[in-house]
């Protein structure tokens with residue numbers, strides 16, 4: 127198995143012969159081949175055949191066999207058979223699933239709801255969950271999108287699984303088969319929208335030929351209920367349209383966007399909408415003309431409104447040339463500073479898309495304070511399914527526990543319950559829109575993400591977007607049954623490794639809220655703590671010979687803690703009530719500062735790095751013990767990654783420990799740093815055909831030396 131089937135393998139289930147009460151036919155209450163209802167009937171046929179070995183017939187029209195699987199919308203059901211009691215309980219995209227009684231009923235509020243119900247039914251069968259059920263399931267939020275940072279040349283920004291299957295050589299590809307396959311995977315999670323191109327957008331996507339190409343992709347994804355949207359480059363009217371300006375308040379610019387939007391919607395009448403990154407990391411935006419970010423967002427909103435399009439406007443706006451010498455400066459403050467005065471000024475079809483933390487997908491961040499700042503604006507959380515700063519799918523890092531912490535975090539707006547999950551759903555502040563956007567960056571690699579085990583992240587992302595009340599370990603178990611089958615040893619091993627993986631990665635990368643400590647300037651991969659400070663990017667640690675951490679208090683620091691609602695602000699402002707895992711995010715302390723655990727900061731650094739790397743070592747034998755219980759291809763490909771992770775975790779451990787040992791001059795109580803009794807340094811051996819070279823940065827190799 128090469129992983130391309132993801133969790134939709136429809137593998138035979140042990141004990142399936144006990145499941146007798148299966149209907150013999152499928153009745154699809156819509157036979158148009160482009161309808162998700164038709165796709166649902168095909169999927170049911172294929173799934174039941176695979177899982178239970180039974181060939182179901184597809185009934186013509188609405189005539190039921192003595193017992194059938196009926197799939198369709200609530201309206202179609204009522205039209206065909208009269209009453210449908212649960213209709214009132216269904217919300218947009220929701221479904222009713224009943225396996226009680228002689229028929230199986232899969233009834234969606236709309237066509238894609240019916241498809242979601244069919245996938246849910248197949249997921250239950252595929253996991254051997256045969257007991258009769260009857261329930262309505264509605265999504266937590268209307269926007270459940272993925273973002274794909276694909277470039278027009280076919281590369282993928284921060285993509286770790288091959289090339290784009292949307293674009294090549296500046297054009298949309300002709301063959302959109304894989305786009306349809308991806309849409310199928312997304313639909314199985316209830317994901318209803320996709321942005322197909324990079325947030326650092328290229329205006330040539332708006333050429334007539336490429337608009338037709340967007341149409342091709344949309345046609346391929348539509349049967350799965352996945353609506354396509356695109357990222358826009360703010361300067362397009364000038365750089366692509368030939369106007370002299372891209373000022374959002376210039377009527378010619380406004381007209382240009384209205385016109386191009388009409389053209390796109392003519393080809394893609396159900397386009398989801400736009401995603402905009404403006405005035406961030408060198409991207410153009412309204413600030414160039416002294417217009418506000420709301421002026422910019424509303425320009426797109428006006429153009430999209432007649433087509434019922436949504437504008438996702440990113441809150442990831444900051445200056446990447448900030449002056450480090452001023453201790454009041456803080457990139458973490460940027461989003462609230464840019465957006466707080468704009469609350470209520472965005473058009474109704476604008477959603478502000480907020481990265482989960484104030485900086486940038488680090489291994490540990492508090493939730494962005496913007497979630498509780500915007501009360502009259504719809505918001506969505508942006509999560510990274512492909513872990514850019516967390517090992518780039520060369521390491522196993524199961525992210526659902528991290529997302530869950532953010533979603534469940536109570537922001538205490540107005541001192542009332544204000545969990546992030548209830549803010550983004552629109553419930554807390556009574557907003558019409560909201561939800562989540564996951565940056566996935568799948569590519570042409572058969573595994574979709576580059577690592578078989580990382581697919582649990584995509585699965586969990588979709589599950590939490592639909593229903594954030596679910597528990598990460600339970601989501602994981604479902605995924606394992608569908609992906610690897612029912613062997614208990616396989617189940618226990620993958621659960622154990624996955625649930626340990628985020629804490630382990632945090633342990634061997636950046637602790638106590640200091641951030642991930644990767645190379646910040648280019649790769650965002652591998653240890654390079656020296657790059658955190660001394661540049662304008664603002665991911666500072668302020669590490670010197672005695673102390674470390676960002677002072678974000680009001681008293682002596684950047685005041686960032688004060689951006690939270692009072693109860694939360696107070697907790698972070700005070701060093702005693704700040705949890706240890708965010709200590710260095712909010713406070714600047716001596717290396718000898720005692721933690722709640724009683725250890726000093728520096729000793730915690732050492733211990734955590736040794737513990738984390740030790741945990742990563744155990745993943746290899748744990749996985750090796752599964753030989754023969756998993757097909758060889760996936761077994762070997764995962765093993766390759768685990769071995770890499772085990773080795774790389776040692777590089778991390780040593781580099782970070784050495785860096786802070788060197789900076790602080792404080793010895794490790796256990797005398798481990800740079801003290802390897804059994805290690806033979808390569809450069810000390812007799813070298814035949816190799817030569818030594820001094821590595822940079824020095825801390826990534828013991829004694830600063832490597833051989834090539």
Ligand code: BDP
Nearest residue numbers: 283284325326403442486514
């Ligand atoms: C950073 C990525 C960069 C993205 C940027 C963004 O390194 O490639 O363009 O985020 O989200 O983390 O806009």
